[in-house]
Amino acid sequence: MAQSNEGWGSRVGLILAMAGNAVGLGNFLRFPVQAIQNGGGAFIIPYFVSFLLMGIPLLWVEWAMGRFGGIRGNHSTPFILSSMSKKRLWKYVGVFGIFTNLGILAYYTYIESWTLTYTLKSLAQSFTGMSRGQVSAMFDSYAGVHGTMTDALVNINVPGWAIVAFLVTLVLNIWILSKGLSGGVEKVAKIAMPLLIVFGVFLAIRAVTLGSTGIAGCSTCNSSAGLDFLWKPKLNSLSNPKVWLAAAGQIFFTLSVGMGTIHCYAAYVKKNDDIALNAMSAGWMNEFVEIVLGASIVIPIAVGYMGLDWVKDNAGFMMAFKTMPFLFNQWGAVLATLSGVAWFGLLFFAGITSSLAMGTPFMGFVEDEFGWGRIKSAVILGVIILVLALPTIFFFEMGVFSEYDYWTGTVSLVIFASAEIILFSWVFGMDKGWKEITRGSDIRVPDFYKFIIKWVTPVFILTIFFTSLVKPLHGEMSDWQLAFHQLFTRGSWPWANDSIIAQALHLNQKWIWFKTGHPTVMFYKDMSRLLLTLTFVGLAVLVHIAAKKRRKTAKITKL
Amino acid sequence: MNTETLIFMVAVQSVVTIITIYLFVKVLKAPGGSGDNGEEK
Numbered sequence: 017m018a019q020s021n022e023g024w025g026s027r028v029g030l031i032l033a034m035a036g037n038a039v040g041l042g043n044f045l046r047f048p049v050q051a052i053q054n055g056g057g058a059f060i061i062p063y064f065v066s067f068l069l070m071g072i073p074l075l076w077v078e079w080a081m082g083r084f085g086g087i088r089g090n091h092s093t094p095f096i097l098s099s100m101s102k103k104r105l106w107k108y109v110g111v112f113g114i115f116t117n118l119g120i121l122a123y124y125t126y127i128e129s130w131t132l133t134y135t136l137k138s139l140a141q142s143f144t145g146m147s148r149g150q151v152s153a154m155f156d157s158y159a160g161v162h163g164t165m166t167d168a169l170v171n172i173n174v175p176g177w178a179i180v181a182f183l184v185t186l187v188l189n190i191w192i193l194s195k196g197l198s199g200g201v202e203k204v205a206k207i208a209m210p211l212l213i214v215f216g217v218f219l220a221i222r223a224v225t226l227g228s229t230g231i232a233g234c235s236t237c238n239s240s241a242g243l244d245f246l247w248k249p250k251l252n253s254l255s256n257p258k259v260w261l262a263a264a265g266q267i268f269f270t271l272s273v274g275m276g277t278i279h280c281y282a283a284y285v286k287k288n289d290d291i292a293l294n295a296m297s298a299g300w301m302n303e304f305v306e307i308v309l310g311a312s313i314v315i316p317i318a319v320g321y322m323g324l325d326w327v328k329d330n331a332g333f334m335m336a337f338k339t340m341p342f343l344f345n346q347w348g349a350v351l352a353t354l355s356g357v358a359w360f361g362l363l364f365f366a367g368i369t370s371s372l373a374m375g376t377p378f379m380g381f382v383e384d385e386f387g388w389g390r391i392k393s394a395v396i397l398g399v400i401i402l403v404l405a406l407p408t409i410f411f412f413e414m415g416v417f418s419e420y421d422y423w424t425g426t427v428s429l430v431i432f433a434s435a436e437i438i439l440f441s442w443v444f445g446m447d448k449g450w451k452e453i454t455r456g457s458d459i460r461v462p463d464f465y466k467f468i469i470k471w472v473t474p475v476f477i478l479t480i481f482f483t484s485l486v487k488p489l490h491g492e493m494s495d496w497q498l499a500f501h502q503l504f505t506r507g508s509w510p511w512a513n514d515s516i517i518a519q520a521l522h523l524n525q526k527w528i529w530f531k532t533g534h535p536t537v538m539f540y541k542d543m544s545r546l547l548l549t550l551t552f553v554g555l556a557v558l559v560h561i562a563a564k565k566r567r568k569t570a571k572i573t574k575l
Numbered sequence: 576m577n578t579e580t581l582i583f584m585v586a587v588q589s590v591v592t593i594i595t596i597y598l599f600v601k602v603l604k605a606p607g608g609s610g611d612n613g614e615e616k
Contacts, residue, residue: 027607031599057580060587240576247584248577293605297598304595308588458605 023284025198033205034298036369038272043306045333048315052331054262056245058253062263073473074273075299077440079291080452082282091283091380093276094559100444112432113276115552117374119424122404123417128367129185131360138356143341152338173412193375194394201372208365215358216309223316234323242319258491264480274433277373280380292457317343385562414540430481437474446470487515
């Protein structure tokens with residue numbers, strides 16, 4: 017194991033980097049869409065409960081695990097987990113903490129490159145005078161997409177400029193990572209996070225004060241109608257498991273827990289430095305960006321011009337690129353340009369601070385275990401990301417992109433978080449764990465969190481995992497009752513298409529790889545699963561080799 | 576916009592903003608807050 021000379025330059029830098037890790041595209045695009053799709057204000061209460069009972073405990077646990085591993089020379093999850101238990105299995109569980117990041121980076125860097133391109137397009141006023149259809153067609157042409165996912169071979173995407181932008185974004189990430197934590201990641205966070213907040217505040221003020229746009233024949237074309245729908249509290253949502261699942265899922269994504277990035281960043285914190293206040297500060301900064309800024313931009317602006325019904329039916333990730341530039345156009349050339357640069361600029365900053373964090377666990381692992389230098393580690397990381405990313409670009413509409421997102425960006429997080437909370441609370445032990453969380457703390461951590469971390473958080477996460485695994489069709493409370501009734505009377509289960517088991521086994525679908533001699537969407541999906549599995553196995557083999565190397569070194573040292 | 580909803584929104588967003596600022600200021604005032612991370616506690 018090589019000695020690491022990495023470290024954070026300042027405490028503020030660490031917190032901004034950690035907050036940047038958490039603040040991502042999802043704060044501005046996923047959160048408002050999830051809220052809209054789950055009953056608007058109905059979503060906020062389960063979201064906050066999940067934050068208090070699962071989000072904050074996981075932040076403390078991951079920071080504590082990271083610092084615990086880091087002071088023993090481990091800066092990536094396989095050996096951080098391994099340092100907390102004598103069982104060999106844990107280092108292989110820790111593989112998730114590198115694998116997840118590689119998988120997500122592959123498609124996330126591609127989206128990040130769209131935001132970079134669209135910032136430049138906004139600056140060049142490329143959207144001026146365009147209709148909504150033209151803005152939408154421009155994106156389709158840029159990303160080479162056809163708008164539908166079919167088995168037809170014509171859907172293979174070769175978007176020239178999008179690939180160039182992706183390569184530029186990837187090289188930029190690799191270059192920053194090669195500069196190290198204090199020389200690269202921290203410097204970027206110190207510039208990107210304040211700018212992101214300034215851009216966000218500017219857009220939020222514009223959106224909230226938009227009011228009625230007076231579009232003929234549209235009675236709900238008023239930004240207040242969007243805010244009203246998003247924030248109207250509905251207490252009956254508390255009995256709906258679907259809303260709880262969506263809210264808890266959003267907390268996972270938004271805080272970047274269950275990924276391994278927090279462990280890795282925290283592994284460079286010194287033995288007696290605070291982690292409790294740092295974790296809270298970074299976590300709440302993310303909540304500010306999500307709840308105050310994220311909830312106040314896309315939905316009010318979109319409802320202001322398109323109406324509430326349109327937004328309810330069409331709210332989604334692509335709205336950022338296919339609709340927002342057209343909506344900004346309604347504000348006149350100067351404000352449209354400023355808003356476009358602010359919007360795509362903040363998305364780019366949100367993206368790059370997260371992608372840099374996702375690159376760090378792999379670098380920490382190979383630097384520790386194989387003694388590679390920063391530049392070599394960063395370049396190899398870049399090559400791996402390129403290999404993993406190209407299928408998501410070329411076969412974007414063949415389901416490869418969504419497969420990566422589902423398995424690495426959704427399922428892996430829950431699996432890893434379930435494992436780490438059990439390791440921390442039950443295997444490592446809550447007494448030792450509590451000491452780790454509170455050592456050097458600059459705030460008093462409420463004692464009842466000891467109980468929450470030991471009992472409530474594991475039950476919470478395992479419930480999410482179990483319900484995601486076997487989710488019945490539609491997932492409402494009545495659907496669960498019907499599902500159990502069907503199980504006991506007919507011996508079958510009405511799987512929801514997005515339940516983990518239905519996805520894994522392609523239930524509710526015909527398993528066909530070739531149709532009229534051409535590979536189907538299912539073929540591409542299965543091939544992307546194979547590629548992801550090989551990536552996981554490859555990382556597990558590297559961890560095995562590293563562990564063997566460690567044992568050999570330990571024997572020699574004893575002699 | 577419904578008054579009840581407006582109050583709820585302003586209350587939630589204010590609480591989140593105040594907590595965020597409070598924690599960040601606390602970090603700045605704590606040891607190693609605004610300066611280098613050189614000295615260990």
